[in-house]
Every structure is written in structure tokens, then in C-alpha cells.
Amino acid sequence: MSAAPVGTREISRHAVRAELARVAFNRFCLTGFDQVTFADLSEAAGVSRSTFLRYFGTKEDVVLFVFDPVGGVITDALDAERANQDDWSRLRNALESAVRFLVGDVQQLVTILGLIEQTPALCARLREKQAEWRPEIVARLQRTTSSTDGPSVIATVRVAAALEILWIVLGQWAASDGQEDLGELLDAAFAAFSTPA
Amino acid sequence: MSAAPVGTREISRHAVRAELARVAFNRFCLTGFDQVTFADLSEAAGVSRSTFLRYFGTKEDVVLFVFDPVGGVITDALDAERANQDDWSRLRNALESAVRFLVGDVQQLVTILGLIEQTPALCARLREKQAEWRPEIVARLQRTTSSTDGPSVIATVRVAAALEILWIVLGQWAASDGQEDLGELLDAAFAAFSTPA
């Protein structure tokens, strides 16, 4: 899932990254994403602008890098499942793995989702990440069901729909301050494909 | 659908905009979207950088403004339909209206889609537009079916899925140089929700 962080250097880098993100996140919530500049962030974190930019290529990544492992979580979950289920069940369970991974600190996630929702640039970048995950997820979904002749439109559509559900459900959940049960929300969302109406 | 262009000023502005976009589009296809600057575009079009920027707020809009009416087309189509159909049929037909609107010049659309596909910034911005359309589409879909207590998760998921289908189908169609039949492609995509597997 994550690359082996066996080097001293890697550990240090990872820790610094986390600290910079923590400081920056407070600023974003306080002032608003667009109003904060890299100069502000680097000053607040006590490093130079150059250094800050070296840890995060873009301002969006300062917030969204926490979602990077989600693609891997989903593909791994798809592989680990019993293959004798239908596509929708497998996708639903894979998404449940994803939300379980994300819900470490409930309050933290709610805040991040709120910040994302009210910042178009963050929404856009998040959707971009999602689009990067899609081909691999489609491949894993198909590997066990049908066969090997390129991604089928059916599978692509199902994966795209499932990923849409992920954000819709997370948005709904964040709107309730993390009160609602994510499993039930997933079920309610997937009902869109089984209810006749 | 489109605002009344009754002023001579509006007509002029619209025409200039189209011409600027035409010139710019050639540059993008020739050199690549990211490699072309506003300075290049304005020089090629024979206007100042300031003027060019006044016609298009962002570089992405130079390419994507042609998609602006699509949201309206979809909502209008949804309204115009007989309401005694199921959600999927209504969405499928609305999407067919959208693609009929887009397929004016086949070669033009194929080229644009190719440019978008290989330019992450354009993909991102297009998805942003799509997200703007969604709430209104959800409202129109629900107005006739169920009732009035806020957007249901079911409807939201279905609309999101349908919009995903739009781009998946257009991508597929562009990959075949506009040979495949868009109606059949839509049917094949929507089959993802009716096929049991």
C-alpha cells in the first residue's frame, strides 16, 4: 500500500510534511484557502518558501495528499474480496474500506471535507485524483469477472458511478457532522441502482 | 436556453469571441495547451493580451466555453419529456439531447475531445462545469417523480452517474473518430445499471 519508509531520510521527510500540512491546514480553515499564499504558509511554518514548495508541489496538495492512498486501498480491497459477488457488492465493499481508511479522526475529516466543498480548486483537484484511480480500479474489477479484452464500457461506468457515490456519501456524512452511519449511507446510495423507479 | 442577443454590442462580442477561440484552438492543437501562453494567443489573434483576457477569463475557457450551454440543454430536455418514464430513461434521453447539441461539426468535436483528454487542466475544468450543472438537473429529475423535500441521495447518485456516462461515451466515441453511433453507445453505457452481473 505505502512504500517502505526504511530510510532515516524518508521518515524525516514524512514527519516534516505532516507538520507543515498541520500548520497550513489551520491557516486555510482560519482565512480561507484562496486567501492564503505560500509566503504566509512558509512564514507560519518557519521555513522558506522554497522549502515549503519542495514538500508540496501545489497548494491543493497541502490539503489533498491525505487522499493519495485511497486509490490503492480500493484496488487492494477489490482484490481481497471473494470474486463470486456481483460488481455492485464488490464496489460497495471496496468503498467501505476506503471510508474506513479515511475515518481516522472524525472531526479532522469533517473539517477537510468542509474546506474542500467550499473551495472549487480543491474539488477539481480531488476529482483529478479520482480520475487517476479509475483505470486501475476498472482493471481489478474486470480481472475476476469477465476477461481480458480491454476495459469494457460497462465496468468503466460502474466504477465511475461508484467513485461518484464515494464523494456524495462523504459530503452527506460531513453535512451531518459525522453523525450518520457511513455503511448505511453507502447502502442508500447504491440503492439508486437496484430500486426500480 | 441562451440569453437574448438583441444588442449590436452583444452580437459583436459574440463574434469576436468565436474568432479568438478559433485562432487559439489551432495554436493549442499545434503546440499543446500548456505550451501556449496568453502572449502567444493575443499575438496570433492580433489583439492585446489585456483584450484577450477580457474575452476569456482563463485559458481553459478558451476551449471549454462551447460546453457552457450543455447544462441548460439537459435540464430543458428533462422538462420536455413525458414524466411517466423511469429515471434512467429520462436521463438517457436528456443525454441524447446533449450529444445532439454537441455534435454540430463532428471533426471539430473529436479534435476538442482529444485535446481535453490529453490536458489534465482541461479535464479538471470540464468536471467542474459538470458539477455546477448537477444540482439543477437533480431538481428537474425529482420535480416530476417524487416530491419536494430536498435532493434525495438516490436522485443525486443517478444524475452523477448519468453525467459520468456522458463523458465516458464521448471519450469512446472520439476514440473511434466519431464513427460509432452515439445512441447505441448511450444504450451500452446505461446497460451497466440494468444488466444483472
Next chain:
DNA sequence: CTCGCGGCTGACACTGAGTGTCAGATTAGG
């Protein structure tokens, strides 16, 4: 015809994101 008025244009200045370079400090590892 001409005068003024509103909008369009180009020139310019400015902020901020993101890239690249370079010299010096730091640290890993032999």
C-alpha cells in the same frame, strides 16, 4: 455637424503560483 457619453482597447503595474539554479549547511555512512 458636433458634442458628450459609454464602452472598448491597449499599456502598464502588480500579486501570486510554480520552476529552476546555486552555494552553503547538514547528515548518512564508511
Next chain:
DNA sequence: CCTAATCTGACACTCAGTGTCAGCCGCGAG
């Protein structure tokens, strides 16, 4: 302890996007 790789801050640069300002052009009123 020594060396080589890496990290850091400082700086310069390009380009997107915003805002301002003065001049121009067309258009209607007098």
C-alpha cells in the same frame, strides 16, 4: 573523521490572472 549525497534558503524567472488608467471609437442628442 571524511566524503558524498541531500537538504535548505536565497534568488531570478515565467506566466496566469487582476486591476487601473488614459485614449479611442461609435452612437445618440441637441
